[in-house]
Amino acid sequence: MLGERSLESLIRDKGREGRRGYTLPKPDVERTDLEKVLPKKSLRKEKPGLPEVDEPTAIRHYTNLSRKNWGIDTNFYPLGSCTMKHNPRANEAAAAVPGFANLHPLQPESGARGALRVMHELQGFLSEISGLSAVSLQPMAGAQGELTSILMVKRYFEEAGDEGRTTVLVPSTAHGTNPATASMAGFKSVEVGLDEHGCVDVDELRALVDETTAALMITNPNTCGVYERNIAEIAEILHEKGAFLYMDGANMNANLGRMRPADAAVDVMHFNLHKTFSTPHGGGGPGSGAIACSEVLAPFRPDPVVERNGDGFRFARPEKTIGRVSTFHGNFGVLLKAWNYIKMHGPELRDVTDMAVLNANYVRARLRGAYRIPYDELCKHEVVVQPPKGKKALDIAKGLIDHGYHPPTIYFPLVVKEAMLIEPTETESKETLDDFVGAMLELAESTPEDLEEAPIHAPTRRLDETRAARQLKARW
Amino acid sequence: MARFTPHTDADIQEMLEAIGVETLDDLFADVSPKFEDPLDLPPVLSEYEALRDVEARAGENVSGMPIFLGAGAYDRIIPSSISAITGRGEFLTSYTPYQPEVSQGHLQAIFEFQSVISELTGLEVSNASVYEGANAVAEAALMTARLTKRDPKVAVSAGLNPRYREVVETYRVEVVELPFDGGTTDFSAVPDDVSGVFVQSPNFFGIVEDIEAASEAAHGVGALCVAVCDPISLSVLETPGNLGADVAVGEAQPLGMPLIFGGPYAGYMATHEKFVRQLPGRIAGETVDREGKLAYVLTLRGREQDIRRAKANSNICTNQAVTALAATVYAALMGPEGLREVAELSISKAHYLADRLQDVGLKLRYPEAPFLWEFAVEMPDVDRVNDALLHNNIVGGLDLGDGAMLVAVTEKRTKRELDVFVEVVANAG
Numbered sequence: 001m002l003g004e005r006s007l008e009s010l011i012r013d014k015g016r017e018g019r020r021g022y023t024l025p026k027p028d029v030e031r032t033d034l035e036k037v038l039p040k041k042s043l044r045k046e047k048p049g050l051p052e053v054d055e056p057t058a059i060r061h062y063t064n065l066s067r068k069n070w071g072i073d074t075n076f077y078p079l080g081s082c083t084m085k086h087n088p089r090a091n092e093a094a095a096a097v098p099g100f101a102n103l104h105p106l107q108p109e110s111g112a113r114g115a116l117r118v119m120h121e122l123q124g125f126l127s128e129i130s131g132l133s134a135v136s137l138q139p140m141a142g143a144q145g146e147l148t149s150i151l152m153v154k155r156y157f158e159e160a161g162d163e164g165r166t167t168v169l170v171p172s173t174a175h176g177t178n179p180a181t182a183s184m185a186g187f188k189s190v191e192v193g194l195d196e197h198g199c200v201d202v203d204e205l206r207a208l209v210d211e212t213t214a215a216l217m218i219t220n221p222n223t224c225g226v227y228e229r230n231i232a233e234i235a236e237i238l239h240e241k242g243a244f245l246y247m248d249g250a251n252m253n254a255n256l257g258r259m260r261p262a263d264a265a266v267d268v269m270h271f272n273l274h275k276t277f278s279t280p281h282g283g284g285g286p287g288s289g290a291i292a293c294s295e296v297l298a299p300f301r302p303d304p305v306v307e308r309n310g311d312g313f314r315f316a317r318p319e320k321t322i323g324r325v326s327t328f329h330g331n332f333g334v335l336l337k338a339w340n341y342i343k344m345h346g347p348e349l350r351d352v353t354d355m356a357v358l359n360a361n362y363v364r365a366r367l368r369g370a371y372r373i374p375y376d377e378l379c380k381h382e383v384v385v386q387p388p389k390g391k392k393a394l395d396i397a398k399g400l401i402d403h404g405y406h407p408p409t410i411y412f413p414l415v416v417k418e419a420m421l422i423e424p425t426e427t428e429s430k431e432t433l434d435d436f437v438g439a440m441l442e443l444a445e446s447t448p449e450d451l452e453e454a455p456i457h458a459p460t461r462r463l464d465e466t467r468a469a470r471q472l473k474a475r476w
Numbered sequence: 477m478a479r480f481t482p483h484t485d486a487d488i489q490e491m492l493e494a495i496g497v498e499t500l501d502d503l504f505a506d507v508s509p510k511f512e513d514p515l516d517l518p519p520v521l522s523e524y525e526a527l528r529d530v531e532a533r534a535g536e537n538v539s540g541m542p543i544f545l546g547a548g549a550y551d552r553i554i555p556s557s558i559s560a561i562t563g564r565g566e567f568l569t570s571y572t573p574y575q576p577e578v579s580q581g582h583l584q585a586i587f588e589f590q591s592v593i594s595e596l597t598g599l600e601v602s603n604a605s606v607y608e609g610a611n612a613v614a615e616a617a618l619m620t621a622r623l624t625k626r627d628p629k630v631a632v633s634a635g636l637n638p639r640y641r642e643v644v645e646t647y648r649v650e651v652v653e654l655p656f657d658g659g660t661t662d663f664s665a666v667p668d669d670v671s672g673v674f675v676q677s678p679n680f681f682g683i684v685e686d687i688e689a690a691s692e693a694a695h696g697v698g699a700l701c702v703a704v705c706d707p708i709s710l711s712v713l714e715t716p717g718n719l720g721a722d723v724a725v726g727e728a729q730p731l732g733m734p735l736i737f738g739g740p741y742a743g744y745m746a747t748h749e750k751f752v753r754q755l756p757g758r759i760a761g762e763t764v765d766r767e768g769k770l771a772y773v774l775t776l777r778g779r780e781q782d783i784r785r786a787k788a789n790s791n792i793c794t795n796q797a798v799t800a801l802a803a804t805v806y807a808a809l810m811g812p813e814g815l816r817e818v819a820e821l822s823i824s825k826a827h828y829l830a831d832r833l834q835d836v837g838l839k840l841r842y843p844e845a846p847f848l849w850e851f852a853v854e855m856p857d858v859d860r861v862n863d864a865l866l867h868n869n870i871v872g873g874l875d876l877g878d879g880a881m882l883v884a885v886t887e888k889r890t891k892r893e894l895d896v897f898v899e900v901v902a903n904a905g
């Protein structure tokens with residue numbers, strides 16, 4: 001049996017002064033005396049308190065840490081709004097190819113032709129999938145894709161001399177990144193309410209949109225998993241007043257080959273490549289928040305975009321660019337994986353969406369009765385449910401852990417009390433869903449007392465979160 | 477059916493029945509406007525075919541040569557153990573650790589990452605990462621505005637990586653330029669309305685700057701000092717914390733991340749504990765579970781977008797967890813001595829190269845300035861030199877566009893590579 005200490009302690013506590021986990025090549029030039037070439041006061045006096053461990057200890061430590069972590073590889077992970085689908089290992093193999101892995105970002109274009117070709121093709125794929133003609137691969141996560149898009153809108157109005165555009169509208173179902181993005185871009189965010197289907201209330205929207213509106217940030221399908229059926233009309237309302245329609249495309253897994261944002265007159269959108277196109281989320285990143293936009297906004301895209309140049313490719317700076325959003329070219333490794341994923345699907349991407357939507361609706365149908373379903377109509381790739389009255393989403397979530405399931409997203413969207421947002425994704429089988437539903441039904445029957453102690457079969461019990469904040473200890 | 481979907485026709489039928497619709501199309505009855513054509517994408521490829529394509533594309537890149545490019549991304553030795561850890565499915569295929577009971581692995585790794593960054597920077601708290609270096613700099617600029625309650629306006633010099641500066645400007649921060657002379661920044665006349673004074677050390681030209689002077693200048697006008705540091709350099713250079721910096725940020729790529737054409741890397745951010753509430757992004761903190769057992773959890777969540785929405789410190793959500801894990805494993809394997817050796821080897825080799833280049837008649841742009849492993853060397857025609865280098869299977873340095881090449885030398889370069897570099901440059905010069 002492993003002792004408590006060896007499982008729990010920090011890597012630094014597993015070392016001893018003088019141990020080393022890696023050997024470097026022997027010096028083949030004369031050693032430079034730092035005191036001779038650098039000002040004395042710039043030299044470090046005390047060495048940093050880093051671990052001093054051997055390689056076997058480091059490997060065992062991090063391997064054991066990984067065993068206290070669930071991923072898609074280990075458990076069903078129906079975390080709503082996150083699209084936790086299987087991450088094909090072919091994508092990892094692609095990113096490990098030395099011709100890409102060792103490619104310096106400032107290598108001249110002629111020496112990075114393959115990388116530029118991949119970016120150019122991916123721009124084309126995303127353009128086809130969205131129907132929007134221009135793409136930027138620069139943003140490094142969804143939130144940065146949002147910011148990029150809204151900054152482009154801002155720059156558009158500045159360029160047009162239209163100084164009165166001060167607000168961005170955000171539906172109450174929106175992900176927190178949307179209003180945070182509006183603020184960061186220097187707009188005031190104003191909330192729009194919902195109709196009885198959980199969709200943007202068109203009448204309320206009409207009353208809110210005026211010459212001060214820069215854009216509406218809509219998520220489609222929205223975070224209740226419901227398709228925004230009035231999206232085309234919404235676009236018209238905005239366009240009439242000269243405002244833009246931005247679409248948060250985090251939920252594009254519901255749209256592939258079934259709906260193209262451009263057809264609904266969306267002006268600009270972001271993709272989450274780390275959701276829809278299955279690049280692994282890595283426990284919190286990296287991601288890519290590539291954007292697509294119309295011709296009107298294309299000149300404002302971040303620097304650079306990839307263009308054809310004879311039979312090669314080049315980086316180009318869009319004419320009225322908002323500037324750079326990343327040091328080099330975005331998270332290229334993530335782009336490469338998404339490109340590979342799309343190539344392994346081609347037009348069959350539509351089947352991905354079909355099975356994702358089938359799975360979500362199946363779960364909805366099976367949970368009906370035992371759970372409250374606030375918008376019990378067709379859902380898209382995810383469904384929001386509520387526990388039976390008197391029961392808490394948190395307890396059910398923790399109970400699910402004891403059944404071996406990663407909990408759904410809970411308490412989001414904010415508009416649904418005790419929300420449990422379930423996104424099964426297309427890569428789960430009917431059997432998995434049936435078993436999961438079985439656990440959910442059992443938990444619906446349990447009393448709060450039954451669940452008070454859950455989880456008991458996890459690496460830790462419930463945590464004291466208040467203490468973490470009150471007595472902050474964020475380092476060794 | 478698509479490649480990674482397990483559904484048989486029988487599954488689909490049973491599921492449609494359970495839902496109460498007849499066809500898959502019925503599931504999209506609410507979608508309007510509909511898209512009904514097949515997507516115009518290249519035909520589906522098998523894994524084998526797709527990966528052959530990847531190899532073919534990779535073959536179009538110049539690769540497998542010694543690289544003398546730096547300017548924010550460095551060709552360093554990467555221990556094999558790192559990908560063995562970061563490739564583990566439990567880490568790779570998990571989401572942000574919102575459910576701490578089943579995410580202790582990542583949470584502890586983040587805690588260790590924060591600790592490594594704190595130890596290197598000499599500042600008490602660090603976040604769990606932001607996208608990359610430029611983004612860390614931009615977030616720090618916004619942070620100085622919140623902390624000083626001033627408009628976001630920062631003083632920088634030509635010593636700040638110009639790409640970082642561009643991103644700061646994209647984030648709608650006003651930038652004022654400080655004089656830059658002889659390879660270092662002159663902090664003697666900082667405007668008194670800035671929220672932050674930025675100092676990059678080693679700076680864009682590889683030169684060690686005076687962080688202390690920058691912090692004194694910043695504090696003199698009621699602003700904060702942000703130091704932008706290469707984490708490897710902090711094994712030999714005094715910590716920004718000890719030199720008076722309020723915030724330290726930078727690019728963690730040199731800590732075990734492949735170049736991969738510019739990303740994914742990881743940005744780090746550290747500050748004093750008293751400023752923690754203005755730090756953007758995630759922070760893992762220590763706590764206990766119900767049985768009193770030590771555990772980790774995301775904390776001070778009230779700073780973040782999912783809780784504070786429009787009033788959050790930043791919109792950042794997804795960060796760079798798995799590359800931050802790579803940095804953590806790298807720091808663990810290297811330890812303080814290994815990191816120091818990486819720095820010393822790089823410095824020794826860079827100085828060897830700079831000396832040899834001067835021996836054959838080239839001039840350093842800033843001959844008096846103290847540099848680490850990167851330096852600017854004057855050349856009338858950098859392009860021609862780089863062509864000659866490429867001809868000799870070497871990826872040359874960065875063309876600064878004004879008659880100089882920025883050359884980076886890491887521990888990975890061998891004496892033989894350096895000697896060939898000198899020979900080619902001397903002949904092409």
Ligand SMILES: Cc1ncc(COP(=O)(O)O)c(C=O)c1O
Pocket residue numbers: 081082141142143144175177219223248250251272287288289792793794
């Ligand atoms: C609806 C929605 N929008 C935006 C985002 C932000 O994306 P990211 O985490 O990549 O910044 C997310 C993901 O969490 C999301 O679910």
